[in-house]
Amino acid sequence: MSDSSILPPARLHPEAELARDALSTPVLARAARLARWAGPETRVDAGGVLVEEQLPAAAAELGLTGEDAAADASEAWRVAVDAGLVDVVDEEEGTVAAADGLGVLTGGSPQDVLGVWLTALETVIGDASVPDLEGLVDAIAGGEGSGELDLDALEWNPEAEAEFLDGVLGNLYLLTVGGEGAAGEMVPLPALAASVIVPGDMAEPTNDVLEQVSDAMMRLDEQFRMLEPVGLIEYRPVDEALMADADEEPAAPVDDTDVSRYGMVRLTPLGLYGLRARLLEAGFEAPALGDLADKGADALLDGTAVFPPAAAHAETEQWLGRRDPLEAARELLAAARGTDQGAPLRRLRCQQALSLVGVSAEPALREVLDDPELGGLARVWLAEHGAADVPAPSEDLIFWLTIDTVAAQLAAEGNSEELRALVEGLARQHGGFFDTAWRVDHPATADVLEAMGRLHPDKKIAKEARKAAFKARSQHGG
Numbered sequence: 001m002s003d004s005s006i007l008p009p010a011r012l013h014p015e016a017e018l019a020r021d022a023l024s025t026p027v028l029a030r031a032a033r034l035a036r037w038a039g040p041e042t043r044v045d046a047g048g049v050l051v052e053e054q055l056p057a058a059a060a061e062l063g064l065t066g067e068d069a070a071a072d073a074s075e076a077w078r079v080a081v082d083a084g085l086v087d088v089v090d091e092e093e094g095t096v097a098a099a100d101g102l103g104v105l106t107g108g109s110p111q112d113v114l115g116v117w118l119t120a121l122e123t124v125i126g127d128a129s130v131p132d133l134e135g136l137v138d139a140i141a142g143g144e145g146s147g148e149l150d151l152d153a154l155e156w157n158p159e160a161e162a163e164f165l166d167g168v169l170g171n172l173y174l175l176t177v178g179g180e181g182a183a184g185e186m187v188p189l190p191a192l193a194a195s196v197i198v199p200g201d202m203a204e205p206t207n208d209v210l211e212q213v214s215d216a217m218m219r220l221d222e223q224f225r226m227l228e229p230v231g232l233i234e235y236r237p238v239d240e241a242l243m244a245d246a247d248e249e250p251a252a253p254v255d256d257t258d259v260s261r262y263g264m265v266r267l268t269p270l271g272l273y274g275l276r277a278r279l280l281e282a283g284f285e286a287p288a289l290g291d292l293a294d295k296g297a298d299a300l301l302d303g304t305a306v307f308p309p310a311a312a313h314a315e316t317e318q319w320l321g322r323r324d325p326l327e328a329a330r331e332l333l334a335a336a337r338g339t340d341q342g343a344p345l346r347r348l349r350c351q352q353a354l355s356l357v358g359v360s361a362e363p364a365l366r367e368v369l370d371d372p373e374l375g376g377l378a379r380v381w382l383a384e385h386g387a388a389d390v391p392a393p394s395e396d397l398i399f400w401l402t403i404d405t406v407a408a409q410l411a412a413e414g415n416s417e418e419l420r421a422l423v424e425g426l427a428r429q430h431g432g433f434f435d436t437a438w439r440v441d442h443p444a445t446a447d448v449l450e451a452m453g454r455l456h457p458d459k460k461i462a463k464e465a466r467k468a469a470f471k472a473r474s475q476h477g478g
Contacts (some may be wrong), residue, residue, distance in 0.1 A: 006285045006287070006306050007173075007174065007177060007192065007284060007285065007286045007287070008174075008177040008178050008287075008288065008307060008308055008311055009175075009177065009287040009289045009291070009307060009315065010176075010177045010272055010273075010276050010286065010287070010288045010313050011272075011288075012111065012269070012272065012273055012276070012288045012289070012290075013176075013269040013273070014140075014269075015110040015111055016110045016128060017204070018110065018114060018269060018270050018273050019110035019111075019113040019114055019117075020115035021114060021231060021268070021269065021270040022113055022114055022116075022231060023105060023407065024231075025230055025231035025270075026084070026229040026230075027059050027075075027076070027116070027120055027124060027229045027230040028079070028080055028105075028116070028117055028120050028230070028231075028359045030062050030072075030076035030079070031076050031077070031079040031080035031083060031085055031120060032080070032085060032105055032118070033062060033104045033181050034061065034073070034076050034077050034080050034085075035075075035080045035085035035086045035098055035099070035101075035161075036098070036102070037058070037303055038080075038086055038098070039094050040215075042054065042095070042096050043093075043094040043095065044081075044088060044094045044095075044096055044190055045094060046091060046094075046363070047398070048078075049074065049077070049078065050073070050077040051094070052070075054374070055070040055073050055074060056069075056070065058073040058074075058076070058077060059072070059073040059265035060134065061073075067140070068102065070130070073431055076128065076232075079120045079123050079124070082114065082119055082120065083101055083116050083117075083119040084099050084100065084101030084119065084121045084122045085099055085101045085102045085105070085116070086098060086099050086345055087099040098477070100409050101116050101308065102355070104116055105132045107173055108380040112323050114258060114273065117230075117231075117274070118277055120230060121230055121232060121278075122273050124226060124227060124229075124230040124232075125165065125169075125227070125232075126162075126227045127226060128160075128165060128222075128223040128227055129158065129161045129162045129165050129223075130158075136303075138227060141235065152443070155220035164196065164216070164219075165224075167196045167331040168192060168193070168195075168220060169275055169278075170275075170279070171195045171196060171266065172192060172233075172265065172266075172267055172275075172385055173193060173272070173275045173276070173279065174274055174452075175187055175192075176266070176267045177272070178308065184452070185266065186234075186236070186264040186266045187222065187261070187264065188259045188262060188264055189217050189220060189224075189262050189264065189265060189267060190213065190217060190218070190259065190261030190263075192265065193217045193220055194212045194213050196216070197209060197212050197213045197216055198213065199240055214470070216324055217238065218238075219260065221237060221238045223265055224237070224263070224265055225237060228277060230269045231268055231271065231274075232267070232268065232271035232274055233266065233267055233268060233271050233415055234264060234266050234267075234268055235264070235265045236245050236260065236264040236265070236307050237263055238261070238262055239261035239262070241261075241262060241398060242262065248361060248378055261264065263340075263361060276288065287303070288303065289311065289314055289315055289318065290315070290316075290318050291315075292304070292319055293318045293319050293321075293322055294332070296335065297319075297328075297331040297332045297334065297335035298335040300316065300332075300334050300349075300353070301316070301332070301336060301346040301349045301350055301353075302312075302342065302346065303315070304316060304349050305342065305345045305346065305411070305412070312349065312352065313352070313356075315351045316349075316352070316356060316439065317356060319353075320353070320356055320357060324476060325357050325358065325360040325361060326360055326363060326364055327366035328357060328359060328361075329354060329357050329360075329361035329365070330364045330367070332353050332354060333350065333354075333364055333365075333367075333368055333374055334377075336349075336352070336373075336374060336377070337371075337373050337374065338345070338373070339340075339373075340443075341411075341443075341444075342405045342411070343347045343373075343406075343423055343443075344405070344407035344411060345408045345411040345412055346403060347373070347408060348405070348408035348409070348412065350377070351380070351381065353379055354381055355381075355384075359385055361381075362379060362382065362387060364431065365378040365381050365382055365387075366378070366382070369391060372397075372400070373404075375393070376393060376397050376398070376401030376404070377401070379391070379393050379397075380401075395436075396440075399436055399440045400440055400441070402437075403437065403440050403442045403444060403445050403448050404414065404442060405420070405422075405441075405445070405449065406419070406422065406423070406426075406448045406451070406452070407444035407448050410421065410447070410448070415451070415454070415455060419451075419455065420455045420456075421459075423451075423452045423455045423456055424456060424457070426452075427452070427456060427461050429464075434449070434464045434465055434467070434468040435468075436476065437449060437468055437472075438468040438469070438471040438472040439472075439475070440472075446469045446472040446473045447469075447470045449465050449468045449469035450465070450469040451467070451474055452465040453465030453466035453469060
C-alpha cells in the first residue's frame with residue numbers, strides 16, 4: 001500500500017461510545033489507577049520508569065499477582081507517563097505528580113479521551129515490536145559485558161519488526177473496511193501472516209515461505225496477546241496444544257474448525273478508529289463513512305467513485321438524508337455533467353444515487369431530458385419509475401449512453417465478468433453495432449471499443465471492435 005492509496009471508508013462508531021470503550025480497556029484503566037496512586041513518595045529513574053523497589057506496591061495496587069505482576073505494573077506506569085497521566089516534576093529527585101491528562105479522562109470530551117488512548121496505543125504497539133526481555137538479556141550478555149544490545153546476536157531488526165507489525169495491522173484494517181458488513185469477521189492468523197509474507201504472484205508457496213509464515217504466526221500470537229488489553233483487537237490465541245513440541249512445526253490446518261486453533265483475530269470498533277488515526281498520520285487517504293455528508297454533490301460522486309458498492313450506498317444515504325429530495329436530485333445531475341475521464345463513473349454513481357431518492361425527483365429528471373449528457377440517464381430513470389409521456393431516445397442518444405455506461409463500468413470494475421457479459425450482450429443485440437459505434441461523439445469511444453475487442457471471446461467480433469476503435473481514434477485525431 002502506497003501512501004497515495006485511497007482506502008475503502010471505515011464505519012466508525014460514535015466518539016462517545018468509543019471513548020467509553022477506551023476508558024474500559026485494561027491498559028488505560030491500569031495506567032489511570034497508577035496515576036491516582038502515585039504520591040510524594042513515588043520515585044522514578046532518569047527515564048521516568050518506576051524504580052524497582054516500588055513495583056511490588058504498584059502491582060498490589062492493580063491487584064496483579066504472579067511472576068509477571070512486576071512487569072505488567074511497570075508497563076502500566078510507562079503508559080501513564082507516555083499518555084500524560086503523570087509528570088516527572090524533578091528528574092534529579094525522581095518525583096512525580098498527576099498531570100493534566102488524568103483530568104481529561106474524567107472531565108474531557110470524547111475526542112480528548114480518545115487522544116489519550118491513542119498515545120497509550122502507540123506505547124503498546126511499540127512494546128509489541130520488541131522481543132521478550134529474556135532475549136534482550138541474552139543479547140546484552142552476547143555483547144561481552146559492554147552493556148549494549150548485540151542486535152545481530154538477537155537477530156532483531158527494530159525497523160523491520162515495526163514495519164512487519166504495521167503491515168499486518170494495515171492488512172487487518174483493509175480486510176475490515178473492505179467487507180460488506182458493519183463489523184469485521186474473525187480472520188485466521190495463518191491467512192493474515194501469509195498476507196504479508198507470501199508474494200502476490202506466487203501460485204504455490206515454497207517450503208521456505210511456509211516456514212516464514214509459521215514463524216510469523218508465532219510472533220503475531222505473542223504480539224496480539226499484548227495488543228488485546230489496549231482494546232485494539234479481539235483475539236483467540238493459538239491453541240497451546242499445537243505448540244507442545246517446540247522442536248516441531250505445527251501441521252497445516254485441514255478445515256475451518258481446525259484453522260480456528262491457529263489463532264483468530266478481528267479489529268474492535270475502537271481498534272478500527274485507532275488504526276485509521278495512525279493511517280491518516282502516516283499520510284494515507286483513509287475516509288470514514290459520513291465524511292461527504294456535508295459536502296457538495298461533486299464531492300459525493302467523485303468520492304464514492306472508488307468505494308465498494310455497499311459503502312457507496314451507505315455514504316449516499318447519509319448525504320441524501322440531509323437534503324430536500326428534489327434539490328438533491330438537481331444537484332446530483334448538475335455534478336454528473338462533464339467530458340473528463342471521470343465523468344462516466346460520476347454519471348453511474350449519480351444514477352445509483354437517484355434510485356434512492358424516489359419519485360419526488362421526477363421534475364429534476366424531466367428538466368434534463370434534452371441534455372446530451374444526461375438525457376439518456378433521465379429516460380432510463382423515468383421509465384424505471386413508471387413515468388408517463390417519456391420521449392423515445394434517438395439512435396444517437398442510445399449509442400452515446402451505451403458508450404458512457406461501458407466506460408463507467410470499466411472505471412468501476414475493470415475487466416470483470418459482469419462487463420464481459422455486457423459486452424457480449426451488446427454485440428449480440430446489435431448486429432451492426434461497431435459500424436455505428438465508432439462514430440459516437442464521446443471522449444471514451446475509442447477506449448471502450450478497444451476494451452470490447454479485448455473482452456469479447458469471439459475472435460471475429462473482437463477484430464471488428466479493434467477496427468472500430470482505430471476508426472474512432474482516426475476520426476478524433478487520437
